[in-house]
Amino acid sequence: MPHVTLTVNGKSHTAEVEGRTLLVELLRETLRLTGTHIGCDTSQCGACVVHVNGDSVKSCTTLALAADGASVTTIEGLAAADGTLHPMQEAFREYHALQCGFCTPGMVMSAIDLVQKNPQGLSEQEIREGLEGNLCRCTGYHNIVKAIAAAQDVMHGKRSEIARAAE
Amino acid sequence: MNVVTPFEGIGASVRRKEDFRFLQGKGNYTDDLNRPGQTHAWILRSPHAHAKIRGVDIAAAKAMPGVHGIFTGADTEAAGLGGLPCGWQIHSKDGTPMAEPPHPVLAFERVRHVGDPVAIVVAETRSQARDAAEAIIVDYEPLPAAPSLEQAQAAGATPIHEGVAGNICYDWHIGDKAVVDAAFAAAHRTVALDLVNNRLVPNAMEPRAAVGEFDRFTGDYTLYTTSQNPHVIRLLMAANVLKLPESKVRVVAPDVGGGFGSKIYHYAEEALVTWASAQVGRPVKWTADRTEAFMSDAHGRDHISRAEFAFDKDGRILALRVATQANMGAYLSTFAPCVPTYLYATLLAGVYTTPVIYAEVKAVFTNTVPVDAYRGAGRPEATYLLERLMDVAARELGIDRVELRRRNFIPADAFPYQTPVALQYDSGDYQSTLNECLRVADWAGFEARRAEAAARGKLRGIGISTYLEACGIAPSAVVGSLGARAGLYEVGTIRVHPTGSITVLTGSHSHGQGHETTFAQLVSDKLGVPVAQVDIVHGDTAKVPFGMGTYGSRSLAVGGSAMMKAMDKIIAKGKRIAAHLMEASVEDIEFDRGTFRVAGTDRTKALVDISVAAYVPHNYPIEELEPGLEETAFYDPKNFTYPGGCHIAEVEIDRETGKVDLVNFTAVDDVGRVINPMIVEGQVQGGVAQGVGQALLESCIYDADGQLVSGSMMDYTMPRADDLPPVGVATHTTLCTHNPLGVKGCGEVGAIGSPPAVINAVVDALRDFDVRHIEMPATAAKIWQIINGSHGKAAA
Ligand code: FES
Ligand code: FES
Numbered sequence: 001m002p003h004v005t006l007t008v009n010g011k012s013h014t015a016e017v018e019g020r021t022l023l024v025e026l027l028r029e030t031l032r033l034t035g036t037h038i039g040c041d042t043s044q045c046g047a048c049v050v051h052v053n054g055d056s057v058k059s060c061t062t063l064a065l066a067a068d069g070a071s072v073t074t075i076e077g078l079a080a081a082d083g084t085l086h087p088m089q090e091a092f093r094e095y096h097a098l099q100c101g102f103c104t105p106g107m108v109m110s111a112i113d114l115v116q117k118n119p120q121g122l123s124e125q126e127i128r129e130g131l132e133g134n135l136c137r138c139t140g141y142h143n144i145v146k147a148i149a150a151a152q153d154v155m156h157g158k159r160s161e162i163a164r165a166a167e
Numbered sequence: 168m169n170v171v172t173p174f175e176g177i178g179a180s181v182r183r184k185e186d187f188r189f190l191q192g193k194g195n196y197t198d199d200l201n202r203p204g205q206t207h208a209w210i211l212r213s214p215h216a217h218a219k220i221r222g223v224d225i226a227a228a229k230a231m232p233g234v235h236g237i238f239t240g241a242d243t244e245a246a247g248l249g250g251l252p253c254g255w256q257i258h259s260k261d262g263t264p265m266a267e268p269p270h271p272v273l274a275f276e277r278v279r280h281v282g283d284p285v286a287i288v289v290a291e292t293r294s295q296a297r298d299a300a301e302a303i304i305v306d307y308e309p310l311p312a313a314p315s316l317e318q319a320q321a322a323g324a325t326p327i328h329e330g331v332a333g334n335i336c337y338d339w340h341i342g343d344k345a346v347v348d349a350a351f352a353a354a355h356r357t358v359a360l361d362l363v364n365n366r367l368v369p370n371a372m373e374p375r376a377a378v379g380e381f382d383r384f385t386g387d388y389t390l391y392t393t394s395q396n397p398h399v400i401r402l403l404m405a406a407n408v409l410k411l412p413e414s415k416v417r418v419v420a421p422d423v424g425g426g427f428g429s430k431i432y433h434y435a436e437e438a439l440v441t442w443a444s445a446q447v448g449r450p451v452k453w454t455a456d457r458t459e460a461f462m463s464d465a466h467g468r469d470h471i472s473r474a475e476f477a478f479d480k481d482g483r484i485l486a487l488r489v490a491t492q493a494n495m496g497a498y499l500s501t502f503a504p505c506v507p508t509y510l511y512a513t514l515l516a517g518v519y520t521t522p523v524i525y526a527e528v529k530a531v532f533t534n535t536v537p538v539d540a541y542r543g544a545g546r547p548e549a550t551y552l553l554e555r556l557m558d559v560a561a562r563e564l565g566i567d568r569v570e571l572r573r574r575n576f577i578p579a580d581a582f583p584y585q586t587p588v589a590l591q592y593d594s595g596d597y598q599s600t601l602n603e604c605l606r607v608a609d610w611a612g613f614e615a616r617r618a619e620a621a622a623r624g625k626l627r628g629i630g631i632s633t634y635l636e637a638c639g640i641a642p643s644a645v646v647g648s649l650g651a652r653a654g655l656y657e658v659g660t661i662r663v664h665p666t667g668s669i670t671v672l673t674g675s676h677s678h679g680q681g682h683e684t685t686f687a688q689l690v691s692d693k694l695g696v697p698v699a700q701v702d703i704v705h706g707d708t709a710k711v712p713f714g715m716g717t718y719g720s721r722s723l724a725v726g727g728s729a730m731m732k733a734m735d736k737i738i739a740k741g742k743r744i745a746a747h748l749m750e751a752s753v754e755d756i757e758f759d760r761g762t763f764r765v766a767g768t769d770r771t772k773a774l775v776d777i778s779v780a781a782y783v784p785h786n787y788p789i790e791e792l793e794p795g796l797e798e799t800a801f802y803d804p805k806n807f808t809y810p811g812g813c814h815i816a817e818v819e820i821d822r823e824t825g826k827v828d829l830v831n832f833t834a835v836d837d838v839g840r841v842i843n844p845m846i847v848e849g850q851v852q853g854g855v856a857q858g859v860g861q862a863l864l865e866s867c868i869y870d871a872d873g874q875l876v877s878g879s880m881m882d883y884t885m886p887r888a889d890d891l892p893p894v895g896v897a898t899h900t901t902l903c904t905h906n907p908l909g910v911k912g913c914g915e916v917g918a919i920g921s922p923p924a925v926i927n928a929v930v931d932a933l934r935d936f937d938v939r940h941i942e943m944p945a946t947a948a949k950i951w952q953i954i955n956g957s958h959g960k961a962a963a
Binding site: 040074079094101103125128135140167 | 180182183185186187188189190191192193194196198199201294370371372373374422423424425427456457458678679680681844845846848849850852853854855856857879880881885886887888889891893894917
């Protein structure tokens with residue numbers, strides 16, 4: 001069987017995979033990084049989104065072999081070593097942007113990429129359109145949009161910490 | 168130094184405890200579990216809607232690499248496994264019990280819907296199991312399929328189950344037909360409407376999964392499963408399917424990624440992996456693909472109804488008459504029979520003073536996936552029917568639709584209010600929720616917005632729904648008399664540890680509702696312990712004494728009430744210990760948020776002093792009191808709870824394409840006392856999104872041969888972020904009068920109140936096109952046809 005070598009959350013791994021093994025299977029089953037989820041089989045839901053070389057990617061639609069040599073970041077790799085949450089994680093908590101938490105890892109990874117690729121800042125409508133690849137069945141998206149709007153201010157250096165949600 | 172701690176009790180928007188793990192990928196969902204020596208299962212499913220199984224040849228598959236075992240319906244029959252039980256029995260009009268055909272865990276001799284499980288393959292890896300399943304040869308003899316209500320009831324339709332005449336499960340009714348018919352005969356005006364409540368696929372984002380593990384040394388079975396009610400699964404699976412003592416079976420429902428009803432039921436795969444783990448001597452894991460979920464998770468809704476109001480000359484409702492056909496699917500799912508009866512027809516009074524009601528419901532077997540409760544369950548169907556009929560009536564009577572509703576509201580001073588369809592409402596204030604919603608949504612300013620939209624070439628409409636639901640289910644004796652084969656109490660244990668931290672064991676199950684936070688707030692509020700020191704344990708039959716689980720917006724109203732009762736016991740015992748320690752009489756001890764005080768003095772003991780004394784009983788009334796500080800309470804509700812409110816939707820329709828944009832949505836709901844406003848708002852937001860999905864986007868479609876056409880997320884349209892506007896949510900509280908918290912429930916209101924508000928808005932937007940009713944979902948294609956096929960004045 002072929003081998004794949006890749007860096008995941010800063011750690012190098014080499015694993016044996018089948019030609020048909022998907023990146024999400026490598027992450028979940030071989031590396032036991034179960035934070036990345038599988039919500040569908042038609043590349044519709046975005047529960048599986050990770051960053052590959054800095055871009056958000058649906059790991060359910062990426063062959064493990066295609067990630068050979070890549071640097072992958074998953075939801076497990078976002079918080080700082082001392083446990084400090086990424087501003088996007090912090091904003092999701094502050095704005096109650098998650099309920100069951102199943103879509104959350106993919107949603108957070110997509111949202112970070114969306115904000116990073118739009119340094120000019122996004123309106124709430126633009127955020128909604130930017131989330132076209134992610135489904136959430138619980139929240140109705142309202143609070144996810146608010147959280148991303150709050151996180152972008154911190155990520156772009158406009159604020160030093162996440163604005164409190166209205167009570 | 169004064170340390171100011173934030174208030175974390177009832178009414179505070181405490182940020183959720185569970186979020187830390189979910190946000191860091193540390194959730195513990197069923198598919199994340201990997202047991203030592205675990206094997207993987209693949210379920211082979213029927214590609215036919217209806218067929219005889221002439222034979223199953225597993226020889227080639229069995230020889231495939233990695234295969235440990237293949238089991239078919241013949242094997243599970245031979246092993247004596249029981250079928251999946253139904254938890255509710257309905258009796259027909261004539262007193263006969265409903266038809267309750269067997270529901271085998273693997274299809275035996277016949278398959279009855281696409282996705283019906285035919286065999287389970289257990290192999291070393293999931294790919295190997297799947298490859299082997301593809302090598303199984305099933306010899307099917309296709310039979311005529313009847314996926315629709317019409318096809319299943321047609322003369323000469325092929326019976327789906329032997330001995331079930333006409334494919335009728337039951338033909339039930341409520342109310343006095345003669346009285347209602349007489350009211351119609353004497354009415355000033357009557358208004359009728361035929362309407363469909365579209366079939367939905369729940370689609371929790373986490374697909375169902377199950378891991379079965381047999382311990383050959385102890386003979387114990389453990390099932391890890393994506394369930395909303397692990398104790399119920401243990402009871403049904405152990406007693407009915409595997410025929411094991413419950414003491415030998417442990418069911419764990421760890422973090423669950425959404426349920427919305429679809430994870431209440433006992434599913435075949437749960438029993439199959441548990442049983443198969445003993446057959447192959449290894450743990451067995453199964454996780455559904457989304458495609459499998461579409462054809463094996465219980466679906467929701469799927470009603471066809473005719474509804475009629477009789478009015479007097481002042482626009483007061485004299486009577487309501489309803490005839491409904493409900494699609495049960497191919498088998499009875501766990502709670503299916505109660506959904507179109509006691510969760511539906513008993514809601515047909517709604518918020519109105521309708522004096523007499525007659526409803527008849529025919530439940531029909533079809534060659535489709537079983538249908539059961541999905542967020543709201545019966546109540547969305549009742550609300551949609553009433554609120555659409557109300558709008559049609561308003562137009563035909565020439566009375567303003569808000570005024571017509573007001574005229575028929577149950578007044579705020581009429582509670583407790585006995586409806587003609589069994590329920591007795593305890594509290595509500597429908598004028599106030601209506602007024603508040605009209606104000607927030609700026610109903611009065613709508614015509615200006617319509618004109619502004621028209622100038623942009625858009626058709627703008629506004630719609631309203633005033634609704635009520637019954638949840639907090641349910642008083643055991645009442646549901647028992649109506650056919651439930653279970654009690655619907657809840658169980659809570661409060662364990663005060665020696666050092667004063669607290670573990671709560673609850674039979675409620677959290678799969679997104681935030682119980683770890685809300686329940687901790689209850690304890691914090693009552694016992695004065697910081698939320699951080701309260702741990703909520705749920706979802707494991709080995710840890711929690713018993714439980715009926717989470718559905719029907721019952722967790723706070725019933726589960727929370729059980730905790731309150733258990734805390735009362737803790738306080739009562741604590742008072743006796745405090746009295747001993749402070750040498751006072753028990754009657755003189757007061758308790759408030761963590762402090763026991765001798766009334767009128769400054770002599771106090773903290774809760775931790777009491778817990779230390781209880782576990783280190785050196786100075787302790789040991790003759791009269793047991794050591795320890797742990798109490799369990801079962802709480803059986805006295806009545807349902809009755810949340811209600813008003814939803815207003817505003818839409819804009821593109822004349823060229825027919826696409827409906829929801830541009831504003833306002834919900835003002837009375838959910839009783841609010842424990843955590845942030846979480847309540849989130850629950851309503853999510854419910855509204857599902858209701859809007861039903862109204863505008865979602866529809867589960869079978870073709871005439873019973874093939875599932877909308878069988879993937881590419882074909883079944885789930886709401887995405889840009890399908891929804893910001894949703895305004897507010898609450899207006901009247902307290903529930905019969906539970907200790909005054910709570911009513913908020914999990915389902917969004918999905919119940921919103922669909923008719925949206926459709927009423929769509930019909931309003933099309934008022935120049937002479938359209939009386941539009942079936943859900945109001946897709947662009949339907950609207951385009953109305954706009955282009957219309958001879959209404961705007962089209963002229
Ligand atoms: S799992 Fe759904 S898009 Fe990847
Ligand atoms: S939080 Fe449950 S699917 Fe998004």
